[in-house]
Amino acid sequence: MLSQVRYEFIYLTIQELHHTASYPITELCDFASIQRSSYYKWLKRKDSTNEQFNKELLSLIKNAYEERNGILGYRQITIKLNREHGLNVNHKRIYRLMKILNLKSICRRKRKNYIKSTPEITAGNVLNREFEADGFGKKWLTDVTEVKYGLGGKAYLSSILDLGDKSIVSFVIGHSNNNELVFKTFDIAHNQYPDAKPIFHSDRGFQYTSKVFKRKLDDAGMTQSMSRVSRCIDNGPMEAFWGMMKSEMYYLRKFSSYTELEAAIIEYIDYYNNHRYQKRLKCMTPIEYRQYLLNLTA
Numbered sequence: 001m002l003s004q005v006r007y008e009f010i011y012l013t014i015q016e017l018h019h020t021a022s023y024p025i026t027e028l029c030d031f032a033s034i035q036r037s038s039y040y041k042w043l044k045r046k047d048s049t050n051e052q053f054n055k056e057l058l059s060l061i062k063n064a065y066e067e068r069n070g071i072l073g074y075r076q077i078t079i080k081l082n083r084e085h086g087l088n089v090n091h092k093r094i095y096r097l098m099k100i101l102n103l104k105s106i107c108r109r110k111r112k113n114y115i116k117s118t119p120e121i122t123a124g125n126v127l128n129r130e131f132e133a134d135g136f137g138k139k140w141l142t143d144v145t146e147v148k149y150g151l152g153g154k155a156y157l158s159s160i161l162d163l164g165d166k167s168i169v170s171f172v173i174g175h176s177n178n179n180e181l182v183f184k185t186f187d188i189a190h191n192q193y194p195d196a197k198p199i200f201h202s203d204r205g206f207q208y209t210s211k212v213f214k215r216k217l218d219d220a221g222m223t224q225s226m227s228r229v230s231r232c233i234d235n236g237p238m239e240a241f242w243g244m245m246k247s248e249m250y251y252l253r254k255f256s257s258y259t260e261l262e263a264a265i266i267e268y269i270d271y272y273n274n275h276r277y278q279k280r281l282k283c284m285t286p287i288e289y290r291q292y293l294l295n296l297t298a
Contacts, residue, residue, distance in 0.1 A: 007034075007042075008051060008054075009096060009100065010032050010034060011034075011039060011042045011043075012054065012055075012058075012100050013032070013100045014028045014029065014032060014034070014039060015043070016058065016100050016101060025039065054093075054097060057081070057089065057093070057094070057097055058097055058100065058101060060081055060085060061077055061081070061094065061097055061098060061101060061103065062101060062103070064077050064080050064081060065077065065098075065101075065103050068248070068271075069252065070103075070105065070106040070252075071105060071106065071247070071248040071249070071252065072105060073104065073105035074091055074094045074095040074098050074104075075091055075279065076105075076276075076277070077094055077098070078090070078091040078094045079277040079278075079279060079283045080277060081094070082283065083277055083283060106252065121209050121210065121211055121213075121214045122204065122209060122226060123224040123225055123226045124225070124226070125225060125226060125227060125228055125231075125234055126199055126201070126223055126224070126225035127139065127141075127199055127201040127225040127234070129233070129234060129236070131163055131236065131237050132163065133162075133163040133164040134164065134293070135164050135293050135297065136162055136164040136165055136167075136196075136290050136293060136294075137162065137164070137193055137195070137196030137197070137198055138163070138164055138196075138198050138199070139162070139163035139164065139198050139199045139201070140160050140161065140162055140163070140169065140189070140196075140198040140199070140200050140201065140222075141160070141161045141163065141201050141202070141235055141237055141238040142158070142159065142160045142161070142182070142185065142186075142200070142201070142202045142208070142238065143158075143159065143202065143203060143205075143235060143238045143239070143242070144156055144157065144158045144177055144181065144182065144205065144207070145157050145242045145246075146177070147246075147250055147255075147261060147265070148255075149255035149256065149257060149258055149260065149261040150255070150256050150257060150258075153257075153258060154175075155173055155174065155175060155258055155261055155262070156173070156174050156175070156176065156177040156181055157171060157172075157173050157265060158171060158172045158173075158174070158181045158182050158184075158185040159171040159185065159238075159241070159269075160185055160186070160189045161237060161238050161241055162198075162286075162290075163237060164290070164293060165281070165286045165287070165289045165290035165293060166237070166278060166280070166281060166286045166289070167273050167286035167287060167290060168241070168269050168272065168273055168286075169189045169192075169193070170185050170186075170188040170189040170192065171185060171265075171269055172184045172185045172188070173261075173262050173265055173266075175258070178207070179207050179210060179212065179213070181207070182205075182207035182208065182213065183207070183212070183213065183216065186213070186216055187216075190216075190220050194220075196222075197220070197221045197222055197223075198222055198223075199222070199223045199225050200217055200222045200223065200224055200225065201225040201226070201227070201234075201235060202225075202226055202227070202235070203226065203227045203232070203234075203235055204226055204227065204229065208226065209226075241272075244272075245265075245268055245269075245272070248268070249264060249265075249268045250264075272286070273285065273286050273287050274286075274287050
């Protein structure tokens with residue numbers, strides 16, 4: 001049975017390379033140490049149910065991959081196909097078929113640069129790397145990241161992430177990394193969810209250690225928490241979101257203007273919140289999972 005599966009994989013690979021890249025059958029068979037007669041015999045036989053299903057999956061995989069411009073790996077594509085096509089396919093099968101198509105996620109990561117500051121107010125690490133929450137509005141993380149456009153242009157994205165449903169609660173894009181950027185991000189989240197009293201965790205950036213920001217948190221009834229010095233892992237899920245967004249969108253394109261970059265960020269966060277399935281969220285999107293949590297407590 002194992003040998004049969006292996007040869008099916010080889011035959012499918014030859015067939016796909018011949019159709020998509022016009023490689024000669026003879027050369028492909030020679031490279032795979034397969035006799036041409038064996039390949040043509042396989043080609044003419046009646047497909048089994050399993051083989052026919054694999055061919056259908058190849059088409060679905062290509063469409064899913066191209067839909068998000070190559071950012072999806074085999075795990076994300078597995079979830080996407082199972083959710084959107086009512087399938088129950090194992091990720092190992094999708095991995096094998098993506099190898100046939102020579103498809104893999106084109107994402108890459110980049111290290112973050114840090115800005116040192118002298119704090120007015122500091123807080124302990126109340127969150128203490130407990131990155132799980134059993135509902136929305138109980139634990140919020142925040143941070144600012146730099147993104148570039150054109151010839152030397154810089155923009156800054158401030159976001160708040162909820163640890164219950166992993167959604168981006170609010171975000172603001174600006175030309176300067178200043179208090180206004182962070183305060184506006186907080187105000188949007190607080191105005192939209194005035195009853196939320198989360199642990200509010202950040203790094204020790206100058207905006208978060210200001211007396212004005214501490215007053216905002218106190219007025220909203222939130223508990224301030226801060227990462228320890230030089231411990232970016234204390235804000236790990238927020239850092240992970242930056243890495244995800246940049247590898248799936250930002251690093252893959254060149255942005256000629258602030259407006260173009262802003263539009264791409266808005267589109268990506270909408271995609272992330274409403275359309276990007278996550279295995280850790282029971283293969284739901286963040287907003288779907290929020291409703292799921294609400295239904296559990298209803």
